[in-house]
Amino acid sequence: MTVAGIPLIEVNNLKKYFNVGRGAVLKAVDNVSLHIMEGETLGLVGESGCGKTTMGRTIIRLYEPTSGQVLFEGKNVHKLDGQQLREFNRKAQMIFQDPYASLNPRMTVGDIIGEGIDIHGIYKNKERTDRIYELLGVVGLNKEHANRFPHEFSGGQRQRIGIARALAVEPKFIVCDEPISALDVSIQAQVINLLMELQQKLKLTYLFIAHDLSMVKYVSDRIAVMYLGVVVELATSEDLHNRPLHPYTQALLSAIPVPDPETERKKKRILLEGDVPSPINPPEGCRFAKRCRYAKPVCTEQQPEFKEVEKNHFVACHLY
Amino acid sequence: MERLLEVKDLEVSFRTYAGEIKAVRGVSFHVDRGETVAIVGESGCGKTVTVQTIMRLIPMPPGFIKNGSIIFDGKDIAKLSEKEMEHVRGSEMSMVFQDPMTSLNPTMRVGAQIAESLIKHQKMPPKQARERAIEMLKLVGIPNAEKRVDQYPHEFSGGMRQRAMIAIALACSPKLLIADEPTTALDVTIQAQILDLMRDLQKKLNTSIIIITHNLGVVANLAERVLVMYAGKIIERGSLDEIFYNPRHPYTWGLLMSVPTSELDKSKRLASIDGTPPDLFAPPVGCAFAARCEYAMKICYERYPEDFTVGDGHRVACWLMHPMAPEVKPPVGKGVTLS
Structure with a gap:
């Protein structure tokens, strides 16, 4: 499937460094460029500490970038102010990983969902209440739930509340940061189905951050693979699964245990040695070189360019 | 094969202010020597309580074993005193927990944590125990074991901590290893390493493993037999x-x-x-799944289904297996490959 249309979000040479003291710099996101098209789901995968959450947070201006820019509908997100900033804050929303920590335990569900409506002054009084009831219905809860507190709900229900809160301000773009990893398998399917339905109904654009590749493949149109702050491969989800080019993507795909005993017995795994190195003062050249089976001398010297090797298939690797 | 563990009609409850929670409601199963058994089910289905009862790790009170026996290597675990249990725990059976961050002691060197059980259970002299700790670290694939043995858990990465946990659990060569979601907190590439490690070690040491997980991929990778639990009962096994x-x-x-x-592609719903x-304060009299089951019949709400044997070692607690029940074709093609 090809992705046509206009980009809703353009990320150009984005860098986000953190000073961690004693002159050390943690390069969480290092020179990343990508586009997110209107109405698509871009999956962002990688192991913990690879910078995927920092990336999502910088895109919706929860962090200021060290350099580079993020364009939303053609405007630089980090330069917005006044009315335009309010507008952006309404249009870009986030769903968090931990449904237990991301809801204020002292607010009723109705107030949690209504907070954004109040801040942006979208509805008042009776209309506001009706909108909250409507949103609860949309995410599969009912209006009696509006007066209850978060602790009265299960993990799956809380994640639904988080989704309703994000939807309350009629956003265009939602960053879903590991929205299902804290949930049970059967509940994961419910939440994913809900997110996909809403996307169709409301023409939403998603940045879907996760480490569960099988689920990401199912929900995403295109997938970007991150390793140590760098996007190493970007392709449509079909291409990425059928013909992964980067050795890291290949290893990552082969590491997922498949719920099929026959395949598991036959499968040859590409085992990676060791752990992901620290993003503080990361290695020169290709960051994956140390763990890569195909590493050549050039890999440790020069950082590979991120280039299009096939149509819509980008990879940063000296092999291509 | 020889039986190592035989759990019979186990019922475990917790007394709380709101009443009695029936967490495990009559569970029977066995584990043979050298075998890997997986327990799967949603959170709250009683899988963790079941294995923690086998290790006698549930707090009593409020928890109590209401009924049943746990025969482990000829002894009834349910009847042992806490003192006797201390000799079993860590030396004959041991456990690997989900979160390697919180289950290691942050103030103790990793080597000392491995040596602890050797010194306690096998009365090994400290020097020799330290040597053995280094060997264990090598066995679980930690590079630089001579140096690592004197480090603290915070100097280890997540995957290495889980390896260290496995080293602690296996130090006394237990007959049974219980792994409660051992890879859930880990990244996929590290998960693959740990699964390989567990399989290798089992071959080398002939340990029996009970693994609890909700990741069906992990089950397919590691298990030989599977128990599916729901609301405190085993509803299918095979x-x-x-x-x-x-x-x-x-x-x-x-x-x-x-x-x-x-x-599966995007056009289809999961x-x-x-x-x-x-x-579980007031579990239904009939089948606990009936309320969510699209095939539920009248009897499902009234009586708990007996175990029907449908194949060699394959037993199902479902009224659909009754000869008088209507025939239901398993939903094919929706993600399940059925032969």
Whole structure:
């Protein structure tokens, strides 16, 4: 499937460094460029500490970038102010990983969902209440739930509340940061189905951050693979699964245990040695070189360019 | 094969202010020597309580064993005193927990944590125990073991901590290793390393493993037999292939179908099990899954189904297996590959 249309979000040479003291710099996101098209789901995968959450947070201006820019509908997100900033804050929303920590335990569900409506002054009084009831219905809860507190709900229900809160301000773009990893398998399917339905109904654009590749493949149109702050491969989800080019993507795909005993017995795994190195003062050249089976001398010297090797298939690797 | 563990009619409850929670409601199963058994089910289905009862790790009170026996290597664990249990725990059976961050002692060197059980259970002199700790670290694939043995847990990465946990658990060569979600907190590439490690060690040491997980991929990778639990009971059991290729309980179908497979594309919905598990304060008299089951019949609400044997070692607690029940075709093609 090809992705046509206009980009809703353009990320150009984005860098986000953190000073961690004693002159050390943690390069969480290092020179990343990508586009997110209107109405698509871009999956962002990688192991913990690879910078995927920092990336999502910088895109919706929860962090200021060290350099580079993020364009939303053609405007630089980090330069917005006044009315335009309010507008952006309404249009870009986030769903968090931990449904237990991301809801204020002292607010009723109705107030949690209504907070954004109040801040942006979208509805008042009776209309506001009706909108909250409507949103609860949309995410599969009912209006009696509006007066209850978060602790009265299960993990799956809380994640639904988080989704309703994000939807309350009629956003265009939602960053879903590991929205299902804290949930049970059967509940994961419910939440994913809900997110996909809403996307169709409301023409939403998603940045879907996760480490569960099988689920990401199912929900995403295109997938970007991150390793140590760098996007190493970007392709449509079909291409990425059928013909992964980067050795890291290949290893990552082969590491997922498949719920099929026959395949598991036959499968040859590409085992990676060791752990992901620290993003503080990361290695020169290709960051994956140390763990890569195909590493050549050039890999440790020069950082590979991120280039299009096939149509819509980008990879940063000296092999291509 | 020789039986190592035989759990019979185990019932475990917790007394709380709101009443008695019946967490485990009559569970029977066995584990043979050198065998890997997986327990799967949603959170709150009683899988962790079951294995913690086997290790006698549930706090009593409020928890108590209401009924049943746990015969481990000829002894009834349920009847041992705490003192006797201390000799069993850590030396004959041991446990690997989900979160390697919180289950290691942050103030103790890793080597000392491995040596602790050797010194206590096998009365090994400290010097020799330290040597053995280094050997164990090498066995679980930690490079630089001579140096690592004197480090603290915070100097280890997540994957290495889980390896260290496994080293501690295996130090006394236990007969049974219980792994409660051992890879859930880890990244996929590290998870693959740990699964390989567990399989290797089992071959080398002939340890029996009970693994609890909700990741069906991990089950397919590691297990030989599978127990599916729901609301405190085992509702289906069988060999790995039987459960994945010939599942018979509607709940097992639901579990298998809620995982996306590579053939599934975006145009199709994932199958999900609607509703939530029942309240264990007052579990239903009939089948606990009936309220969420699309095939539920009148009898399902009235009487708990007996175990029907449908194949060699494959047993299902579902009224659909009764000769008088209508025939239901397992939902094919929705993510389950059925032979």
